[in-house]
Amino acid sequence: xxxxxxxxxxxxxxxxxxxxxxxxxxxxxxxxxxxxxxxxxxxxxxxxxxxxxxxxxxxxxxxxxxxxxxxxxxxxxxxxxxxxxxxxxxxxxxxxxxxxxxxxxxxxxxxxxxxxxxxxxxxxxxxxxxxxxxxxxxxxxxxxxxxxxxxxxxx
Ligand code: ADP
Numbered sequence: 001x002x003x004x005x006x007x008x009x010x011x012x013x014x015x016x017x018x019x020x021x022x023x024x025x026x027x028x029x030x031x032x033x034x035x036x037x038x039x040x041x042x043x044x045x046x047x048x049x050x051x052x053x054x055x056x057x058x059x060x061x062x063x064x065x066x067x068x069x070x071x072x073x074x075x076x077x078x079x080x081x082x083x084x085x086x087x088x089x090x091x092x093x094x095x096x097x098x099x100x101x102x103x104x105x106x107x108x109x110x111x112x113x114x115x116x117x118x119x120x121x122x123x124x125x126x127x128x129x130x131x132x133x134x135x136x137x138x139x140x141x142x143x144x145x146x147x148x149x150x151x152x153x154x155x
Pocket of ligand 1: 049052111116
């Protein structure tokens with residue numbers, strides 16, 4: 001099964017949306033197998049958003065992403081990277097489809113509530129960036145038979 005990184009950004013923490021968002025993740029059937037609160041700093045953001053460090057809005061990313069602690073999660077499931085990315089919606093909250101997390105909770109291109117890894121390879125790199133060894137647990141719920149058919153659960 002795939003694993004992907006979710007970050008509940010300061011925009012989610014400050015607006016007390018964490019319960020609703022974690023509820024959506026669990027309701028969908030994604031499995032949380034790592035979760036912690038942490039304070040980000042510019043160094044980790046320069047790595048995580050390396051593709052954006054030269055953009056004029058990068059300083060705003062740093063200030064918005066360090067405005068409060070964040071919650072980082074490792075989510076597990078069949079096709080978890082694509083499934084969670086689709087649940088999150090496009091970057092700009094004003095353009096995100098209703099029903100997506102950003103489309104339901106965000107009005108901003110920047111303060112857009114949640115991060116989701118965009119590929120299996122990036123998910124692996126990002127999970128290593130945010131979690132130390134031992135913080136991602138080998139957890140499979142008892143209720144797997146209610147989440148997947150037997151052949152799907154092997155994927
Ligand atoms: P995504 O988070 O949807 O994968 P990107 O990797 O392109 O999108 O951007 C990372 C984050 O940087 C976005 O989630 C958003 O918070 C911020 N960002 C991206 N583009 C802009 C922009 N044009 N203006 C302000 N913030 C932006």
